[in-house]
Amino acid sequence: MRLSRYFLPVLKEAPAEAEIVSHRLMLRAGMIQQLAAGIYNWLPLGFRVLKKIEQIVREEMDRAGAIEILMPTIQPADLWIESGRYDAYGPEMLRILDRHERKMLYGPTNEENVTDIFRRHVKSYRQLPLNLYHIQWKFRDEIRPRFGVMRGREFLMKDAYSFDLDAEGARRSYDAMFVAYLRTFARMGLTAIPMQAESGPIGGNMSHEFQILAQTGESHVYYDRAFEEIDFSAADLDVDRLKSLYAATDDKHDPARCPVPAERLRAGRGIEVGHIFYFGTKYSKPMGATVTGPDGREVEVEMGSYGIGVSRLVGAIIEAYHDEHGITWPRPVAPFEVGLVNLRPDDSACAAMAEDLYRRLQAAGIEVLYDDRDERAGVKFATMDLIGLPFQVTVGPRGVKEGKVELKERRSGARSELAPESLLDRLTS
RNA sequence: CGGGGCGUAGCUCAGCCUGGUAGAGCGCCAGCUUUGGGAGCUGGAUGUCGCGUGUUCGAAUCACGCCGCCCCGACCA
Numbered sequence: 071m072r073l074s075r076y077f078l079p080v081l082k083e084a085p086a087e088a089e090i091v092s093h094r095l096m097l098r099a100g101m102i103q104q105l106a107a108g109i110y111n112w113l114p115l116g117f118r119v120l121k122k123i124e125q126i127v128r129e130e131m132d133r134a135g136a137i138e139i140l141m142p143t144i145q146p147a148d149l150w151i152e153s154g155r156y157d158a159y160g161p162e163m164l165r166i167l168d169r170h171e172r173k174m175l176y177g178p179t180n181e182e183n184v185t186d187i188f189r190r191h192v193k194s195y196r197q198l199p200l201n202l203y204h205i206q207w208k209f210r211d212e213i214r215p216r217f218g219v220m221r222g223r224e225f226l227m228k229d230a231y232s233f234d235l236d237a238e239g240a241r242r243s244y245d246a247m248f249v250a251y252l253r254t255f256a257r258m259g260l261t262a263i264p265m266q267a268e269s270g271p272i273g274g275n276m277s278h279e280f281q282i283l284a285q286t287g288e289s290h291v292y293y294d295r296a297f298e299e300i301d302f303s304a305a306d307l308d309v310d311r312l313k314s315l316y317a318a319t320d321d322k323h324d325p326a327r328c329p330v331p332a333e334r335l336r337a338g339r340g341i342e343v344g345h346i347f348y349f350g351t352k353y354s355k356p357m358g359a360t361v362t363g364p365d366g367r368e369v370e371v372e373m374g375s376y377g378i379g380v381s382r383l384v385g386a387i388i389e390a391y392h393d394e395h396g397i398t399w400p401r402p403v404a405p406f407e408v409g410l411v412n413l414r415p416d417d418s419a420c421a422a423m424a425e426d427l428y429r430r431l432q433a434a435g436i437e438v439l440y441d442d443r444d445e446r447a448g449v450k451f452a453t454m455d456l457i458g459l460p461f462q463v464t465v466g467p468r469g470v471k472e473g474k475v476e477l478k479e480r481r482s483g484a485r486s487e488l489a490p491e492s493l494l495d496r497l498t499s
Numbered sequence: 500c501g502g503g504g505c506g507u508a509g510c511u512c513a514g515c516c517u518g519g520u521a522g523a524g525c526g527c528c529a530g531c532u533u534u535g536g537g538a539g540c541u542g543g544a545u546g547u548c549g550c551g552u553g554u555u556c557g558a559a560u561c562a563c564g565c566c567g568c569c570c571c572g573a574c575c576a
Contacts, residue, residue: 082525082537083511087569107568162574179576213500213574227576279576345576379576413535448536455536466535476535 108215
């Protein structure tokens with residue numbers, strides 16, 4: 071992508087409404103634009119990151135055996151009346167009337183909808199286990215939306231729903247999601263600590279929330295330092311051990327009753343990016359989601375639901391990865407992998423080398439944002455540092471004379487001078 | 500919803516107290532110079548001063564009402 075033809079409205083100064091660093095940086099880097107309280111436009115750069123995160127989540131859900139569907143944002147109230155949640159959910163749910171004055175709502179979650187799909191098509195235990203998920207916009211009319219995309223009213227969520235014949239099966243489904251979540255966050259460069267949690271309005275009796283450690287996080291968290299030695303991207307995660315390790319948010323943490331000795335207890339701040347629930351027959355019972363079991367009897371299915379805040383992750387990753395100059399994206403979620411800067415578009419030797427590199431990087435399958443603008447060096451460097459692409463490649467008259475370009479790794483700041491061929495090797499390896 | 504604050508140019512803000520018809524920096528447009536870390540000079544464009552009502556000869560400024568946004572609190576992916 072040529073920056074001269076792109077839409078990247080960066081801001082030199084942060085708009086006054088933004089308080090926390092991820093919100094300020096998302097606005098400054100031209101990723102989002104606020105439309106109303108807790109409701110945002112996603113501009114090209116932000117949208118690319120959202121898609122990257124979404125895709126990682128999708129791949130890990132698929133790997134764990136979940137199957138993607140797409141349910142609508144608008145739902146009829148009938149289903150919610152049937153489950154008993156229409157009255158229970160409260161003003162957080164956006165209720166609307168259609169032209170026929172039928173009660174509708176903008177879905178804050180999809181348990182009812184997915185249970186309806188299930189009951190209409192699944193009749194036998196032989197079709198279980200089943201896990202259906204989708205990645206769709208939700209609306210929760212929060213009392214106080216804040217922190218940009220971290221607590222929006224409209225937000226993108228991945229929600230998965232498992233169906234099993236019995237509690238033991240449901241536990242296996244739960245554990246599979248538990249592991250998939252750890253892998254998902256690890257792929258984005260995040261350490262997410264699973265913490266025992268209240269199940270809240272979703273209901274149920276087994277629940278974990280996944281907290282990303284970040285200094286600017288909202289919740290205070292306490293956890294066994296044993297978590298720090300765990301490689302969450304490992305293939306053989308021991309779920310039972312992870313569940314047994316202590317971790318709690320401050321509202322549940324009681325220093326007097328904490329089972330972890332002080333020298334092993336770590337305190338920090340966290341951002342909740344995922345939450346998983348096992349709730350048995352809470353929805354299958356009132357909505358009649360049953361299958362015929364092996365013994366010929368009708369059985370209400372055991373369910374769980376599993377949420378990841380996809381749009382919140384964009385903010386959470388920035389909270390974890392930024393410095394004084396801007397964002398420092400982990401490579402898997404960066405909007406582009408490489409920022410190619412031509413310092414002197416008016417110089418034919420620079421332009422020739424930059425254009426050639428641009429073509430070759432693209433041919434090698436690397437996502438490049440090519441700054442071919444007629445701007446001064448400082449402006450270009452500042453823009454690149456702000457948007458935080460993992461690698462910056464600078465083509466300038468100084469290096470071109472010797473047939474070299476400069477490679478800068480954004481996060482470490484490490485620079486090296488390389489010939490174009492070695493650069494391509496470095497970036498494609 | 501309770502408490503606090505803010506709404507003036509695209510962005511950051513001054514002006515409001517003490518009423519006289521709107522400014523700065525950055526950005527934008529044009530030209531010249533400059534060119535390895537947010538350049539310099541010259542010229543130029545850009546505002547229903549959030550909305551409404553009232554007071555007044557006169558309102559960005561004073562009063563009242565409304566709307567929007569931000570921060571703290573309870574809630575959540």
